[in-house]
Amino acid sequence: MTGYVLYGSDMSYFSGKARAYLRWKGIDFTEIAPTPEVMKSEIMANIGWPVIPVLKTPEGEYVQDTADIIAHFEQKGGAPSALPPLPLQLMVTFLLQLYADEWLTLPAMHYRWNHNEDWIYGEFGKNAAPNGTPEEQYEAGKKVGQRFRSFVPMLGVTPETAPGVEKAYEQFLADFSAHLKKLPYLLGTRASYADFAMIGPLYAHQYRDKFSGEHMKEKAPLVADYVERVIAGKGQTGAFVANDDIPKTLLPILKAALGEHIPVLSATIDKYNEWVETAEPRAEVPRGVGMVPFATGGHAGMISARTFSLLRLQDALDVYQMMMPSDRKRADAMLAAVDASGFKSLRIDPRLTRRNYKLALA
Ligand SMILES: N[C@@H](CCC(=O)N[C@@H](CS)C(=O)NCC(=O)O)C(=O)O
Structure with a gap:
C-alpha cells in the first residue's frame, strides 16, 4: 500500500478532525478501522496505549494526536495552509481548538450516551466484531462501549448537569447558525484549522449519531450543512477575513x-x-x-x-x-x-x- 494510513473510525471524535483535514489538504490516505487485531498489532505495539486516530506515514513512522498529525503536513509547507498567517486569527484558532477538543466534549458525551446508547453499541460492534451478526455486534460493541460510557460522569455529564449541557449546546447551535448566515467557515470563506477542530465534536457525535443528527438537522440545518462540507474536505479556496479581524x-x-x-x-x-x-x-x-x-x-x-x-x-x-x-x-x-x-x-x-x-x- 502506498500513501498514508489513518487508523480511525467514523464514530470517533478526533478521527473526524484528522479525516476532514487530510481530505481538505488533498493527502492520499486510506482509513483503516481499529479492529481488535489492528489495535493490538498497530496501535498498542507502536503507540503503547489504545487510542485513535493514529497516522502511519509511507516511511512507517507513527503520529498520534490530531495536532501532531496536522503539524506533520503543515511543517512541510505547501498550499493551502491550514493555519491563518496573522496573529489574532491564529490565537482565536487555538482558542476554538481548545473549545472544540476540550469543552464540546460535554454535549458529545451527553448526547451520545444519554440519547444514542443502544444505537452506538451497534456501531462500535461493527469494528469490534466485523463479521458478526447484528446481535453479536451489539454485544461486542457494548463491551467496548461500556469502557467509554464509564468515563462520562468524570467528564462532567450527570443527571444534574445534563439540562445545562443541553441548554449550552442549543445556544451554541443558535450562535453558530447566526455566524453561518454571514460566512461559510469559522474564519472566512475558506476552511481552516479551526473548522477541522470543530468537526471533532460536531461530526461523529452530534451529526452522525442517529438522534443527535436528527436534532441538529431540525434545529440548526446550517450547522448540519457546514458539517457535511467540512468533513468532505471542501473550502480549499477562498480567503480569511481581511485585516486579521475576528468576525463579530x-x-x-x-x-x-x-x-x-x-x-x-x-x-x-x-x-x-x-x-x-x-x-x-x-x-x-x-x-x-x-x-x-x-x-x-x-x-x-x-x-x-x-x-x-x-x-x-x-x-x-x-x-x-x-x-x-x-x-x-x-x-x-x-x-x-x-x-x-x-x-x-x-x-x-x-x-x-x-x-x-x-x-x-x-
Ligand atoms: N488529543 C487526542 C485525543 C485522541 C482521543 O482522545 N481519541 C479517543 C477516540 S476519539 C480515544 O481513543 N480515547 C481513548 C482514551 O482516551 O483512552 C487527539 O487530538 O488526537
Whole structure:
C-alpha cells in the first residue's frame, strides 16, 4: 500500500478532525478501522496505549494526536495552509481548538450516551466484531462501549448537569447558525484549522449519531450543512477575513466557551502545580489531576481536571505572549469584549510537551 494510513473510525471524535483535514489538504490516505487485531498489532505495539486516530506515514513512522498529525503536513509547507498567517486569527484558532477538543466534549458525551446508547453499541460492534451478526455486534460493541460510557460522569455529564449541557449546546447551535448566515467557515470563506477542530465534536457525535443528527438537522440545518462540507474536505479556496479581524458573529461563541472553560482551566492549573511539586523533571504527566467544580448552561457539577486541556491552552497562550504590542492591543480588546481577560493571566509552568505519544513535562 502506498500513501498514508489513518487508523480511525467514523464514530470517533478526533478521527473526524484528522479525516476532514487530510481530505481538505488533498493527502492520499486510506482509513483503516481499529479492529481488535489492528489495535493490538498497530496501535498498542507502536503507540503503547489504545487510542485513535493514529497516522502511519509511507516511511512507517507513527503520529498520534490530531495536532501532531496536522503539524506533520503543515511543517512541510505547501498550499493551502491550514493555519491563518496573522496573529489574532491564529490565537482565536487555538482558542476554538481548545473549545472544540476540550469543552464540546460535554454535549458529545451527553448526547451520545444519554440519547444514542443502544444505537452506538451497534456501531462500535461493527469494528469490534466485523463479521458478526447484528446481535453479536451489539454485544461486542457494548463491551467496548461500556469502557467509554464509564468515563462520562468524570467528564462532567450527570443527571444534574445534563439540562445545562443541553441548554449550552442549543445556544451554541443558535450562535453558530447566526455566524453561518454571514460566512461559510469559522474564519472566512475558506476552511481552516479551526473548522477541522470543530468537526471533532460536531461530526461523529452530534451529526452522525442517529438522534443527535436528527436534532441538529431540525434545529440548526446550517450547522448540519457546514458539517457535511467540512468533513468532505471542501473550502480549499477562498480567503480569511481581511485585516486579521475576528468576525463579530464568533464573539458570542467565544464568550460562552471561555466564560465556562476559563475557571476550569484555572482550577486545573492549580491542581497541576500541586502535582508538579513532587514530580521528577521531564516526568510523564497523569491524564487527570483530580476533580474541579464547573458550570455549564447554569448547572453546576464536578469535572475531571484534564491536563491535556492545558496543552491546547498553551498553544493559544504562546500566540498571545509572542504578539507585537499593536497586535496584543487588538487581542486585549477582543478578550475584553468576550469577558475573557482572565485568559491573559493563565500560566503553564513548567511547560507541557508530548513524549512517547504521552503528555510530559518539557
Ligand atoms: N488529543 C487526542 C485525543 C485522541 C482521543 O482522545 N481519541 C479517543 C477516540 S476519539 C480515544 O481513543 N480515547 C481513548 C482514551 O482516551 O483512552 C487527539 O487530538 O488526537
